Amino acid sequence: MILRRNQRPPIDLPTGTAEERAAACADIHADLEKEFKKVQGSLGYDYVYSRALVARWVKEDPAACSAWIGAMNSRGAWGDPSDAFARALPAQQALDLMENGWLDSNRRMALSDIAKATAERSPAELPGILSRLRKGEANSFLNAALYYAKPNDAAIWLQIAGSDEKLLASLADKWIVASPTPDHRVPSDRNPQQDAEMALAAAAGTPAEAFFRQRYEAAVLTGKVDETMARLPSEPAAAVAALEAIYREQGLGPDAVQKKIMETVTQRYEGTLGQWNRVEWDSSLQQAVLGTLPMRDALEGRLAAIDSGLPEMLRGSSRASTLRDAMAIEPATVIQLALDRGLESEGVAAAAQVARLSEAPMTVRGDILLALANHDLWTDGHNLPDAKTFALRYFHYDPEAAQSWRRSLPPAMATALQEVMR
Amino acid sequence: MKRPAHILILTHVMLAGLGAWLALRSRPDVPPSPMVATISIPHPPVAAAAGKTCLPSKIALASPAAWRAAWEQALLGPRDRSGELMMPDDIGFFMDWSEVDPEGAIRGLAKTYAPHFAHNYIGNAIGRNGAILAPALVKHYRELKLMGDFEVHDYMGRALNKLAKDDPAQAGSLLASLPPGVRSDVYRRVFDQQDRKSLDQLYAAMPASTNPSEAGRRTEAYAAAVDAADPEHGVWTGMVEASDPALRNAFATEGVRKALKGENWSGFFDTVEQLGPAARDEAREAMQSQLPSGAFTEKARASISEECRRRGLDDWTQKPR
Numbered sequence: 212m213i214l215r216r217n218q219r220p221p222i223d224l225p226t227g228t229a230e231e232r233a234a235a236c237a238d239i240h241a242d243l244e245k246e247f248k249k250v251q252g253s254l255g256y257d258y259v260y261s262r263a264l265v266a267r268w269v270k271e272d273p274a275a276c277s278a279w280i281g282a283m284n285s286r287g288a289w290g291d292p293s294d295a296f297a298r299a300l301p302a303q304q305a306l307d308l309m310e311n312g313w314l315d316s317n318r319r320m321a322l323s324d325i326a327k328a329t330a331e332r333s334p335a336e337l338p339g340i341l342s343r344l345r346k347g348e349a350n351s352f353l354n355a356a357l358y359y360a361k362p363n364d365a366a367i368w369l370q371i372a373g374s375d376e377k378l379l380a381s382l383a384d385k386w387i388v389a390s391p392t393p394d395h396r397v398p399s400d401r402n403p404q405q406d407a408e409m410a411l412a413a414a415a416g417t418p419a420e421a422f423f424r425q426r427y428e429a430a431v432l433t434g435k436v437d438e439t440m441a442r443l444p445s446e447p448a449a450a451v452a453a454l455e456a457i458y459r460e461q462g463l464g465p466d467a468v469q470k471k472i473m474e475t476v477t478q479r480y481e482g483t484l485g486q487w488n489r490v491e492w493d494s495s496l497q498q499a500v501l502g503t504l505p506m507r508d509a510l511e512g513r514l515a516a517i518d519s520g521l522p523e524m525l526r527g528s529s530r531a532s533t534l535r536d537a538m539a540i541e542p543a544t545v546i547q548l549a550l551d552r553g554l555e556s557e558g559v560a561a562a563a564q565v566a567r568l569s570e571a572p573m574t575v576r577g578d579i580l581l582a583l584a585n586h587d588l589w590t591d592g593h594n595l596p597d598a599k600t601f602a603l604r605y606f607h608y609d610p611e612a613a614q615s616w617r618r619s620l621p622p623a624m625a626t627a628l629q630e631v632m633r
Numbered sequence: 634m635k636r637p638a639h640i641l642i643l644t645h646v647m648l649a650g651l652g653a654w655l656a657l658r659s660r661p662d663v664p665p666s667p668m669v670a671t672i673s674i675p676h677p678p679v680a681a682a683a684g685k686t687c688l689p690s691k692i693a694l695a696s697p698a699a700w701r702a703a704w705e706q707a708l709l710g711p712r713d714r715s716g717e718l719m720m721p722d723d724i725g726f727f728m729d730w731s732e733v734d735p736e737g738a739i740r741g742l743a744k745t746y747a748p749h750f751a752h753n754y755i756g757n758a759i760g761r762n763g764a765i766l767a768p769a770l771v772k773h774y775r776e777l778k779l780m781g782d783f784e785v786h787d788y789m790g791r792a793l794n795k796l797a798k799d800d801p802a803q804a805g806s807l808l809a810s811l812p813p814g815v816r817s818d819v820y821r822r823v824f825d826q827q828d829r830k831s832l833d834q835l836y837a838a839m840p841a842s843t844n845p846s847e848a849g850r851r852t853e854a855y856a857a858a859v860d861a862a863d864p865e866h867g868v869w870t871g872m873v874e875a876s877d878p879a880l881r882n883a884f885a886t887e888g889v890r891k892a893l894k895g896e897n898w899s900g901f902f903d904t905v906e907q908l909g910p911a912a913r914d915e916a917r918e919a920m921q922s923q924l925p926s927g928a929f930t931e932k933a934r935a936s937i938s939e940e941c942r943r944r945g946l947d948d949w950t951q952k953p954r
Binding site: 490493494496497498500501503539540570571572573574575607608609610611612 | 716777813844
């Protein structure tokens with residue numbers, strides 16, 4: 212009777228007498244041969260079923276099963292035998308086959324499969340396998356296995372790592388991470404605190420102890436800083452004060468504390484946390500775009516709010532991003548306002564940043580440079596695009612728009628660029 | 634082809650009737666009245682019938698000014714975290730607007746400050762009404778300053794692509810009216826998946842170019858699209874028939890790429906054998922310029938040499954003497 216996929220009976224563990232079990236193995240063998248016939252007849256074989264048969268056979272009679280698979284090398288046409296069977300075999304059996312030339316062309320992939328399966332299911336076998344690998348294979352094998360390294364198996368991993376600093380660092384990256392932040396390296400079902408404690412306990416008395424301890428302290432500190440930084444957009448003053456306390460606790464002097472806060476803030480404030488009072492600012496920008504609120508008023512409101520609502524530490528970067536946001540909409544107003552308020556260098560820096568952005572629209576970049584030129588600020592040393600290069604690019608992009616842009620530049624500049632744009 | 638007007642009216646009345654029936658059916662206290670079905674409503678309330686959120690005032694939004702006012706009112710209202718307008722079915726609203734008043738919708742989008750969300754409005758609208766939006770986009774794309782050029786060009790390309798499937802002549806003249814830098818950014822999108830006839834029509838509609846990078850991207854995109862439209866012969870015929878050297882070069886380059894990808898050089902060299910000496914040198918030049926890339930493995934080089942040897946040609950993997 213031919214059973215379709217999913218209709219086949221589950222493959223039971225053979226029980227009973229030695230004869231009955233031998234008969235069960237013979238059945239498995241016969242079924243695999245049938246699947247193999249299908250392959251030879253260019254029919255699709257039942258991949259899942261074949262793998263289940265192999266897994267079952269290996270348990271009962273590894274030698275016979277390995278021999279059958281090993282012989283398959285020359286029989287070909289199974290697709291990727293590594294994919295189909297290497298993971299179904301116990302690692303040592305697979306290595307035995309490989310030592311006899313099986314899977315030689317696919318050895319790298321097969322080893323990586325074996326590494327993952329072993330690290331996941333029986334990490335205690337890892338040292339034994341490592342000792343059988345060829346020269347130069349250990350690194351990529353360990354890299355593949357590392358993905359499944361669990362802190363529960365820390366003792367084995369530390370034994371493998373010995374005093375290899377690179378491997379220890381990878382293990383620490385996996386197990387000892389700052390607890391409160393969600394981290395993509397930590398699977399969601401794990402508890403970072405428990406993982407770190409497990410790793411520390413396993414490292415006690417080994418060469419890794421000091422290193423892991425140090426990483427743990429760094430992670431705790433990072434955790435505290437992360438927690439504090441998360442409060443920054445909503446309660447900036449309190450968060451900066453808390454940050455100060457954390458760094459002071461580390462034994463840093465007042466200057467070092469200020470420097471450290473500055474570093475943390477510039478690295479993380481805008482990039483990951485967004486801006487302070489973002490919603491209100493976005494709404495002002497929207498009104499400015501619609502024309503219901505003059506951009507100048509919107510900007511002045513925001514700058515005043517920054518001065519009164521934010522601690523000194525955060526004002527610079529908030530002003531910078533404010534100027535950048537507005538610059539992309541109404542450059543002339545922003546530059547005029549920056550000059551009026553003595554923020555010339557900040558204004559020019561914001562202009563330069565937007566004007567150099569490749570995704571900013573060409574017309575916006577042109578408007579920004581025009582606004583600077585009108586105040587004689589499009590000069591060298593401001594990290595701005597070079598006038599001739601920009602004019603030529605604009606001209607190639609949109610000749611008409613570029614010409615009318617050029618004509619609105621201050622006369623000396625307009626004349627100087629005339630030559631470029633023809 | 635236009636449908637006769639009376640059928641159109643009939644369909645609308647039927648839809649309106651269906652909508653009214655569905656709407657009334659869910660309120661048993663109002664007895665369904667056959668009279669309702671005869672009321673003529675300009676916008677069929679299909680969305681309401683399907684149970685979607687529909688703006689209550691949608692029917693009243695007959696004029697462009699009314700659409701704009703409703704949008705601007707939403708713009709000044711609160712937003713969610715991503716910057717999306719808090720308006721019932723805002724994306725659907727924008728899609729409907731762009732169908733009724735495409736120019737108004739594009740200009741409304743230009744006034745929308747939502748850096749992380751605005752692309753959803755235009756992306757969805759083009760998905761449904763790309764052909765309708767194309768002329769409006771070409772007319773007003775400069776106003777879309779709150780979006781990056783790259784994004785705007787991408788959407789314009791998609792809209793023109795849809796229009797070109799219905800009306801290649803109109804799409805061609807719109808495309809030709811764009812400045813060279815914009816055109817060169819949209820060629821790939823517009824030419825993508827067009828049939829051979831539309832492609833040739835679009836290509837022929839382009840003005841002569843003095844901008845080398847624009848011309849290069851045009852011929853490149855055209856040759857690639859011709860290959861996609863006619864994978865059997867397109868590129869090979871192009872290599873033989875192209876009269877303009879830049880286009881011949883584009884076809885030869887595409888031919889080399891195709892042969893390399895398919896690991897089959899016979900089509901390429903069959904074509905080469907049909908070429909005159911000058912065009913042959915050009916084709917060889919096109920191959921030479923690609924040879925240093927890592928894609929040409931030892932195996933690929935060997936099969937090129939073998940093919941050349943079989944045909945009694947110089948070995949094209951070597952520099953010409």
